[in-house]
Amino acid sequence: MSNDTADTPAETGDEQAPEPTPKPSAEKTSNKLGNYGAAQIQVLEGLDPVRKRPGMYIGSTGLQGLHHLIWEVVDNAVDEAMAGVCDSIVVTLQADGGCRVDDNGRGIPVDPYPSGEHKGKSAAEVVLTVLHAGGKFGGEESGYKVSGGLHGVGVSVVNALSTRLEIQVDRAGVRYEQTYLDGGKPKAEMKPTGETPPSGRETGTSITFYPDAGIFQAEGTEFVARTVIDRLQIMAFLNKGLEIVFKDERAEREQDVTFQYKGGLVDFVKHLNASKEPLFSKVCNFEDEDVEEGMELDIAMQWNTGYHEGIHGYANGISTTEGGMHVEGFKTALTSVVNKYGKEKNLIKEKDANLTGDDVREGLTAIVTVKLREPQFEGQTKAKLGNVPARSFVQKATYARMVEWMDENPAEANRIVKKGLAAAQARDAAKNARNAIRRKTALSGAGMPDKLKDCSSKDASESEIMIVEGDSAGGTAVDARDPRTQAILPIRGKILNVERARIDKMLKNTEIQALITAIGAGVGDEFDVTKCRYHKVICLADADVDGSHIRTLLLTFFFRQMREMVEAGYCYIAQPPLYSTEIGKEKVYLKDDAAKNAFMAERPNHKKQFQRLKGLGEMDWEELRGTTMDASTRTLLQVTVDEAAEADHITSVLMGDDVPSRREFIVKNARDVQNLDF
Structure with missing residues (x-):
């Protein structure tokens, strides 16, 4: 029983209403609403x-x-x-x-x-x-x-x-x-x-x-x-x-x-592997069907001596660049079959660990296509197939047909397993290289490369990193940047061509180590796009042939080892001007030949010789900022992957060892070249 003697409504019998909540004045309400009413709701008709x-x-x-x-x-x-x-x-x-x-x-x-x-x-x-x-x-x-x-x-x-x-x-x-x-x-x-x-x-x-x-x-x-x-x-x-x-x-x-291709997917695989060295001449191809579920499957695959996986999925003819259930089923079955064969033939010892999926798929080019009655794609872009039954259908069919194929083709099957074993050894070496990088970054404190001039913002969505050719241009870029949102990473010369190197060798390259550490999302099969420290990774190189080569090497690295970053739209190419000229006392910069031609069309009597700019070092920091780095005036090209299979093929042609294929590609595409450097 309480000894509290303070008066309360219950004790005194007084009817005291609670204090009313103040209401905004009609004038304030009217000001807040403004003219926003039913008349402002628009219904777009037809194709509007x-x-x-x-x-x-x-x-x-x-x-x-x-x-x-x-x-x-x-x-x-x-x-x-x-x-x-x-x-x-x-x-x-x-x-x-x-x-x-x-x-x-x-x-x-x-x-x-x-x-x-x-x-x-x-x-x-x-x-x-x-x-x-x-x-x-x-x-x-x-x-x-x-x-x-x-x-x-x-x-x-x-x-x-x-x-x-x-x-x-x-x-x-x-x-x-x-x-x-x-x-x-x-x-x-x-x-x-x-x-x-x-x-x-x-x-x-x-x-x-x-x-x-x-x-x-x-x-x-x-x-x-x-x-x-x-x-x-x-x-x-x-x-x-x-x-x-x-x-x-x-x-x-x-x-x-x-x-017109009578061989269909077999011809497709041969086309993609044309610039590579096949591990063996045969292309494994099989079809299957689930009549009850209304699903059809067609798969073709062939390994090459390279180090990169190229699995391309399609559903009802649509490229599923992010894979999905059909690709998952294929990968699971393939890993199981190769390990089963390796154990049975004593190529993989009982005491040894199984090959991982990455080991099995090193150097594999495969096309996985399914046809379904009601395909379910994730998002309007149709990048990923979501039909769960497709996974089990593809997995069962692939397992059964691959078991038959490997038993009927023992020479090819042995090469597949041995390539997987070599990939496993390289994976262990790469693991050691990764651990060495992690130990190095842990000992260095903050963990970022010494030459990285980071931005102060920690919001990845507004942060960008400019990868700049050379320390001199890097210093100019540092002066020209917005230090809040723009980071600068100078790299020395041309990085390693990762198209011709396994990941263990790649991870020993100093410039690549700096790139991996600065971007902060890992590399290869460990890459996690959600951990990218910047949502704009910009290649900033000279507007000459050497600069083009450096950009190509960087893009090859990103496509092969950080592909999710490219697919997410985080990868860009800066567009430093190719020409400068003067109008009176004012210097004018022109992006390319098309801009120069448009300039001359508007000013046919312009008498000055245009100066061709080849080096970022030719501009002072104010010029670099105004023409190339200031977000309000610059032009960036976003790198996208519209057709993953063709992008894979072109990367192999341009960066691989097959010189005749590269020459043929250049001849075919010469008409579409826009910026040519002599």
Whole structure:
């Protein structure tokens, strides 16, 4: 019982209401709300969302997004091929700036849409003007057993981002045509224009589109022939027997080319390994099917004498650059089979540890493709396959078929195991090298390289590191930087070419040690992109041939040993100016030959000799800051990996030991060179 005698409402009987919470005045509330009401809520109709935020649908409004328009149209044609109703696709870059895609599939339906707000419109018009409209949502009953276009943004987005789109459909002997203008507005209804030409296809679709220069103003609307050719070649590899023709009708035309591969994935693997030395001549290839689950599998693989793994996964023809369930199942089975064989043949002693997956996959080039009824991709980018049943299906099929293959090919199987054993020895040496680096950094206190001039910010999202060629340029860059967000790491000369070296040798290189330590996320199979200390890793080298070589060596290292960082979009190339000139007393810097030509077009009477800048050391720190390092005035090129298989192949060609392949690549791509140094 309390002895507290203080008065309380219960003891006195007084009715005391609690103190009311002060309310903001009506005036303050009105000021806070401002004019934000129902009238400010916008509903974007039709294709307006695409034009408002194009990057959400095609990734960017640069060259990558521009070419994405072609992929969307071609993917629809490839879906017809996967359905077994199309065997020819023609892609033409027209002289007037348009792109035309022809296929001999069934032709987009043109009959009236049966219901809803689009009732009565041609089905083709619905497909071209409504987001997420198409014939791939109803499974096999809708005409598509499998498709890749289902999770794409569709041809409607191509229409939205074009000033003009023309469609031609051939069905049942009749040709239908329609034109759209100004971002997807139909000029008239879809109408029959006559009979299908007797010499042409019986059925099919042709789409011609002209990208909107107002949308793609950053890098223009000129398609790059080599980019298109490389992508079409991969599509032909993935669709055995499909003929894909590339035509270029422009003035500076690329030679027309036809792709058709009877060997499919086997030819793909041979192509990727062409610049490497195969461990053996045979390509292991097998197919399997789960009829009940509606899944199909096609795998081809071959080892080479190199040190890098190249496994490329595809689901319904879509490149899954981040892997997924099908790739996981393949890797698990492969590791088990090779260890089983090695133990049975006494190549791996009972007392020895099993080979790891990394050991088994060293030097492996493999294509893992699956076809599924309802593919589940993680995110709009379709980078990772999420269908769990695909993992067990691929794992079981790979295990069974690889056991058979290794038993039937003992010479090749022995080489696979022995290469894995050599990789295991190198892994142990690399582990010792890593531990030596860790011990060294632990003894040095802070652990950062002595020559790193770090930024003060600890927020990786706003921090950047500039890798600068040479101590002299590094000193200028230190003076020019923003010390809060910009770190400077000078490197001496050209780093080791990691394409030709195992990781144990690589980790002994002083410059590479400094890079690994500064970035702070590990290396190789231990790399963790979430631990990157900077979200911009910028290569800053001279605008000459030596600078280009240094950039290439750095990019090879990042692609091979820190690939997740490249895929995350953290890797950049700085663009120091190539020329300077004077207007009066003012010095003007020009990024490249295109900028110089544009300058001369505007000032045809300009009399000064342009000075070609080859060294960062030729600029003082104010000039370096204003032209190359100041975030408000500089230009950075972001390095991306659009097609992992082709990126793997090009890296091997350019940085490997096969000189004839490198020469052939340079000859083929000479037309696309923009900055050439003599």
